[in-house]
Amino acid sequence: MTYLSKYSGIAIITILAAVPGIIWAFQAATPNSFSSLGSAALSVGKLLGLSGMALFSLNFILAARLKFTEPLFRGLNRAYIVHHFVGGLALIFLLFHPMLLTLQYLTISLSAAGSFLLSTLTELDKFLGELALATLVLLLVLTFYVKLPYQFWKLTHKFMGLAYFLASLHVLLIPSDVSVIPLLRGYMQTLIATAYLCILYRTVFRQFTVPRFQYKVANVVQVNPQVVEITMSPIKQKMHYRSGQFVFVEFRARGVRWEDHPFSIVSEPAEPNLRITVKSVGDFTETLKLLQAGAPVFVEGPFGQFTFQSIGNPKQLWIAGGIGITPFLGMVRELEKERVPPATSVILYYVVNKPNEAVFLEELRAIAQKFSFFKLV
Known part of the structure; x- marks a missing residue:
């Protein structure tokens, strides 16, 4: 497996999240964009807002369990790990977005910063952004730091769509570079529309759209x-x-x-x-x-791609603990029935706290006695 194919999914996410910033750099940035603390804070704040919204959008695509995402990340489980990381990174970017915009006004005067903060409560387009960010922070804190029952954890993820709806209205309604640069506006609209389609596919119309x-x-x-x-x-x-x-x-x-x-x-x-x-x-x-x-x-x-065939090497070492034996059970049962390659050698280390936790131990022992390619430890 080449380095590129191993990290292709992460590379695609990185590029797609960087595209808004690249468009902004070529079509909106000026020599004065980073000439002072205030202008630099404004520019970086804009970039973080654009990339943060892109990551927020991409996270809904990762969560949709679309078949084409699996090979990009070498399995849905790895795609969910990236999903978890992207969600956290989107939150960080979107948190610093208003903070840096406020810093830009602070370099002018304290009253200017106060007027800007007040406008986030009195102007609808800005208020939608603040409300979206507050909702996102609450939901991600519950996701990352509070151990919730599974059904409540899933419920918090459904409300993530509400935070996204508010954020997308903020992006599309507020006068900004997105509203005046056609290419940037088209790109952000495409990402937002794709995220909405994934939300509808996975939640609203799930009974009709998700193949089961x-x-x-x-x-x-x-x-x-x-x-x-x-x-x-x-x-x-x-x-x-x-x-x-x-x-x-x-x-x-x-x-x-x-x-x-x-x-x-x-x-x-x-x-x-x-x-x-x-x-x-x-x-x-x-x-x-x-x-x-x-x-x-x-x-x-x-x-998932956690299969005997996907490893690409007939000599494998398996380590299972407790009920984690389940994927290996299917694999060894399949090897028992199939004609395995001559060089096949599988060693399974099965670890449990108590002897009665070793489920299907007798079956595994019988297979190990019957076939020389399989060894149980």
């Missing part, structure tokens, strides 16, 4: 007091996947919240059914013991 497979619960097996294995059979089309990938699963059953959660696939692709193994670690996963055969299931995916 229809399954039903076939069986629920209590593996140990804390772990259940759920087998699901397809109602129409079977989902094709590689072992090691994961899916977002929504169960439509009484006593279980109708919300999707990510789970690793433990079945292997040749099986007619889809299997996941879940440990009770919260309110939602605890209720999955209540599932009954026949309950409708909606499955979105598959996602």
Whole structure:
């Protein structure tokens, strides 16, 4: 894997976020843009506002789980890591945007800075920006620093669309370089429109736009007091996947919240059914013991590039802890059924706190005894 392909997604995000600043530099900047503290504060404040809004827009594209983003980041899980970082960076840029604009007025006089701050409360276009920033700060503080139940965490992300709506109105309504430079205005409008489409795709029209497979619960097996294995059979089309990938699963059953959660696939692709193994670690996963055969299931995916084939090397070392064994279960089951390359060698280190937490240990031992390419430690 080349360096460029490894970081292509990050490179694209960086370029797209920098484009507004590049347009501004060529079409709005003057020799006096950085000639004094006040003009430099104004110029940097503008640049941070443009790039911050671009990052804010791009973050909704990253959150939409679009298929083309996965290969750019080598998996949806890595795309979400970048999503988390981009959200924080957008907040920093957008926080410094009004601070630097205020500094520019402070270099003139204290009363000028006071008049500017007062105008953010009395003029609608500026007030929308302040309200958007306050909403964004509140939501991101809750995201980064408060441990919320999953359903409330998801709710805060839905309100992120409100913060974006207010911010986009601020960008499009306020007299600024965006309003007078056609290329910059067109670029920002394109980013904003794309972000809105992603919001509509993922939230408002999700039931109609997001492709999902229809399954039903076939069986629920209590593996140990804390772990259940759920087998699901397809109602129409079977989902094709590689072992090691994961899916977002929504169960439509009484006593279980109708919300999707990510789970690793433990079945292997040749099986007619889809299997996941879940440990009770919260309110939602605890209720999955209540599932009954026949309950409708909606499955979105598959996602992820954590597969035996994607590594590109037949000699692999796997390390799993506790319920983290789930992606490896599917992979070793697939290798058991397929004709593996002659040089294949897999060593699995399986670590648990207590012996009874080692789920499917006997099955793994049996595979290790049967096949020389697989070693369990």
